Amino acid sequence: MATSFLPYEPMQDFLLPPSLSEWLPENHLAYFVSEVIDRLDLQIFYARYEGDGRRNQPYDPAMLVKVLVYGYTTGVFSSRKIARKLYEDVAFRMLGAGNFPSHRTICDFRVRHLAEFIELFLQVLGVAKALGMLKLGVIGLDGTKIKANASKHKAMSYGRMKAEEQRLKQEIEALLERARAVDAQEDTLLGADQSDQELPEELRRREVRLAKIEAAKARLQERQAEADRERGRHPEDQQRRADGAGRPFKRPFGEPEEKAQDNFTDPESRIMKMGTAFEQGYNAQAAVDADSQLIVANGLTNNAADSGQLLPLVEAVEKNLGELPKTVLADSGYRSEQAFVVLEQKGVQALVALGRERKDQPPVDAQHYPATARMAERLTTAQGQAMYRRRKVIPEPVFGWIKHVIGFRQFSLRGISKVTGEWNLVCLATNIRHMWALQTSAT
Numbered sequence: 195m196a197t198s199f200l201p202y203e204p205m206q207d208f209l210l211p212p213s214l215s216e217w218l219p220e221n222h223l224a225y226f227v228s229e230v231i232d233r234l235d236l237q238i239f240y241a242r243y244e245g246d247g248r249r250n251q252p253y254d255p256a257m258l259v260k261v262l263v264y265g266y267t268t269g270v271f272s273s274r275k276i277a278r279k280l281y282e283d284v285a286f287r288m289l290g291a292g293n294f295p296s297h298r299t300i301c302d303f304r305v306r307h308l309a310e311f312i313e314l315f316l317q318v319l320g321v322a323k324a325l326g327m328l329k330l331g332v333i334g335l336d337g338t339k340i341k342a343n344a345s346k347h348k349a350m351s352y353g354r355m356k357a358e359e360q361r362l363k364q365e366i367e368a369l370l371e372r373a374r375a376v377d378a379q380e381d382t383l384l385g386a387d388q389s390d391q392e393l394p395e396e397l398r399r400r401e402v403r404l405a406k407i408e409a410a411k412a413r414l415q416e417r418q419a420e421a422d423r424e425r426g427r428h429p430e431d432q433q434r435r436a437d438g439a440g441r442p443f444k445r446p447f448g449e450p451e452e453k454a455q456d457n458f459t460d461p462e463s464r465i466m467k468m469g470t471a472f473e474q475g476y477n478a479q480a481a482v483d484a485d486s487q488l489i490v491a492n493g494l495t496n497n498a499a500d501s502g503q504l505l506p507l508v509e510a511v512e513k514n515l516g517e518l519p520k521t522v523l524a525d526s527g528y529r530s531e532q533a534f535v536v537l538e539q540k541g542v543q544a545l546v547a548l549g550r551e552r553k554d555q556p557p558v559d560a561q562h563y564p565a566t567a568r569m570a571e572r573l574t575t576a577q578g579q580a581m582y583r584r585r586k587v588i589p590e591p592v593f594g595w596i597k598h599v600i601g602f603r604q605f606s607l608r609g610i611s612k613v614t615g616e617w618n619l620v621c622l623a624t625n626i627r628h629m630w631a632l633q634t635s636a637t
Contacts (some may be wrong), residue, residue: 214288224285226630227264231256234317238310253295258303259314260289266623269601273301305607308615315492315622316514322488322625323515327632330515332484332581334588335507335524337500338597341604342463342474342613349465349474350410353452359407366400410456419448460608466498476605478617481507482589487628489592489621490514494614500527504546505536518542523585526550534565545572545582596624 218224239255264285265276277297279286295303322328427447457463457474466475477500479493491510493503504524512518518540526547537544548570549555560567572578596602602620605613 214291217284217288221634222285223267223627223630224264224289226633227267227626228260228289230318230321230626230629231260231263233321234314238313239307242306253293253299253303255303255307257290257293258295258300261286261295262300262304262619263623263626264289266602266619267600267627269599271602271606273297273304273606276300304616304619305612308612308619311615311619311622315618315625318622318625318629319488319490319514322486322629325629325633327486327629328483328488328490328515329485330483330490330511330517330519332521332523332584332588333481333490333511333519334484334585335479335481335504335522335528336585336589336593337477337479337503337527338593339466339468339473339475339498340478340597340602340617341468342457342460342476343605343608344457344459344463344474346457346465346472346474348459349455349457350407351453351455356411359404359411366404406458410458410461413461414450414454414456415448418450418454422447462496462608462610462613464496464498476610476613476617479503479507480589480592480621481511482592484584484588486632487588487592488625492618492621494610494617496610500525501530504528504530504533504544508537508540508542521545521581523582523588525585529566531563531566534569538565538568543572544569545578545585547582548573592624595628596620600624600627 236256236259239259243252243255261276261280265271265279268285270276270279274297276286277295277300280290280294281287319328455465460474463474463476465472466477468475477495477498479495479500480489481491482488483490491507491514493506493510495503504522508518508522519542522537522542522544524544524546526549528546529548534544534546546569548558548566555570558567558570573582600620600623605616607613607616
């Protein structure tokens with residue numbers, strides 16, 4: 195007897211249009227993203243379109259928000275890939291509901307609304323709190339280095355900039371002299387209306403590169419001048435030292451070190467050590483709730499060190515949730531006497547390492563650093579040590595999830611302002627995905 199197969203008619207049309215609710219399992223992440231976004235106030239996204247008199251109907255911001263957030267929760271960050279997924283992927287197609295915006299529309303919407311996604315991050319925290327997922331008690335702070343949208347090979351040191359600047363100026367002068375000689379010869383033989391087209395193009399290329407190098411030099415000098423001012427130096431100090439008022443400075447005010455670098459693609463990114471290599475990148479910061487593993491505050495800096503980020507992160511938690519955490523855990527990179535004093539005044543118990551683990555630490559000067567001395571004392575107690583050991587299992591798994599599960603290892607945007615907005619979008623998407631996992635495991 196011949197085997198009977200289930201019907202298979204690929205070209206058969208539907209008698210009735212299919213329902214979007216039947217395309218995916220009912221507990222699918224795409225439905226959860228849609229439901230969470232529907233609970234949020236999206237008026238800030240619609241405000242840009244009110245009363246502008248446009249004739250063409252724009253895409254609904256709610257649809258674009260859902261598509262973008264779902265893309266980041268599933269590791270699809272490129273606007274081109276998101277646009278393609280709207281045709282090829284069932285979950286994206288369900289969220290798009292028959293809309294197929296171009297990659298340019300998706301990209302422009304993301305860049306235009308980076309500030310609005312910050313508000314959504316706060317609203318999602320409110321939803322998590324209302325659902326009982328977030329109980330602020332212990333938080334862990336940490337930073338992770340993420341590649342910038344720029345290559346380290348597009349960077350140049352200050353020393354090389356000076357040498358390249360001189361070389362280009364000499365070449366430009368030589369080309370100009372050659373052009374003057376050729377022009378004079380051609381004017382004699384062919385008339386004044388004829389001109390050579392190759393030399394101006396050579397000049398243009400060199401002048402454009404020279405302008406970029408000079409701009410990069412100016413950025414480095416400006417950063418160095420700012421750093422010198424923070425150290426208490428002033429432009430006139432160099433002359434006073436030269437006149438015998440003290441030992442001369444190693445470098446003039448605002449003069450960078452020879453090895454100081456600037457990147458031509460994303461000048462606001464910095465060279466940072468990532469694993470075993472050095473890359474152009476940013477230092478992304480997060481404060482993570484110990485119980486829920488949700489990110490309750492975030493930040494971003496182009497400084498490879500975490501110093502100076504302890505207080506801003508704790509204050510961001512208070513601003514975001516209206517209350518302070520009971521305990522803050524952080525590694526030695528966040529050590530700061532001033533921050534310890536402020537946290538004590540706020541009534542927040544902090545457990546921050548004062549050096550590398552398994553290393554003998556020199557005694558703290560309690561007279562000049564009393565808050566640090568009290569921190570050292572807390573870390574020697576059994577309770578303090580037990581609490582601090584929890585630090586590694588709070589923020590690090592979240593960073594591992596972002597980099598290895600979602601796959602976010604490089605920013606798509608450039609410039610610290612836009613990169614900060616994109617990091618906020620990553621944290622928003624990470625929280626929504628983790629909320630979905632918490633809800634799924636509870637049912």
